[in-house]
Amino acid sequence: MEIILDPNKNAYENANAYFENSKKMKKKLEDTRKAIEETKKEIEKEKQMQETKRQQKEKKVQIVQNKEKKEWYEQYHWFFTSEKLLAVGGKNAGQNEELVKRKFFENDLFFHADIKGASVVILKEGKSAGERSKEETAQFAACYSTAWKAGYSIVDVYYVTKDQVSKSPPPGEYLEKGSFFISGKKNYFRSIPLRLFIGITKEGKLLCVPEKYGEEVFKTYYLIEPGKYSKEIVVEKISRQLNASKEEIEKLIPAGNTSFTRMR
Known part of the structure; x- marks a missing residue:
């Protein structure tokens, strides 16, 4: 490595100048590295945003298709x-x-x-x-x-x-x-x-059928009948246990107070 000395400075002054210059170069290098890292993060963030937008767009398309079907x-x-x-x-x-x-x-x-x-x-x-x-x-x-x-x-x-x-x-x-x-x-x-059965079938679908239909199709299900609990309580409980939409459960349960029993 070649070091250029200032003839107007003594050895100590040249060494000190070299040291100070090295610190400045090191700081510039560190700043450059930080800038590169920040740029990488921004690029990755932009990629993630674009991927999220793409997934949301696909989801919206899927929802529309489901509605059409x-x-x-x-x-x-x-x-x-x-x-x-x-x-x-x-x-x-x-x-x-x-x-x-x-x-x-x-x-x-x-x-x-x-x-x-x-x-x-x-x-x-x-x-x-x-x-x-x-x-x-x-x-x-x-x-x-x-x-x-x-x-x-x-x-x-x-x-x-x-x-x-x-x-x-x-x-x-x-x-x-x-x-x-x-x-x-x-x-x-x-x-x-x-009496109705409401539950998730072995194929993973939400289903509500009369009791006389039978229970063979269900993976997990409830028996519901007229009873003492408000519809809101029943919807909340069953939707949580079946991991199903409250809106969909509410559509299936008849109006009025209901009793419910976990069967499987």
Whole structure:
């Protein structure tokens, strides 16, 4: 290494000048290293931000795609019977009207709890359904009725065919929105217990079905029935235990106080 000395300075002054210059160079080098490290951190931070934005964008796209893929019946109460037949019920008077007007066809069956204020449940292709599917649908209709809110443990449920259901009442009578005139013989299921299973299936899906459907599909589930706890408490407890969305759980549990029992 070559060291340039100042001829106008003595050895001590030259050594001191060299030392001071070395300190300045060392500080500049340290500052440069710090600047490089800061630049690396900024670059990494920018990469992470871009990756987060990309993931959020993908998530939004996925959410939109999921919404687009929803089936028509998912806006209602619904389940598939053990015979893989769709049972779909109105959540309110407007949906009851809509179901009967647009989704009730010749081979379907119309189920209704024998009480004022209940979901109309349509069993698609119900005329070819076995007795088990009919029983499951009857229990589903029983649960989504005012019988639950009233605290009943059982209620009668009937079913009829399309030609028996009308919006034209006899002279002098009036039908409220969501109500229908039923003619001819009603086919009854008597003393149907108001009990539902709600849980996570072995495939990881959230599901709510009538008790008569059975428990085989569930990995973990609860039995719910009319009881003493507010809906808010039940939703909070079950959503936490099932690690599921409160919003989704709330959609599935009937209106009114409920009791719940962990089954698995």
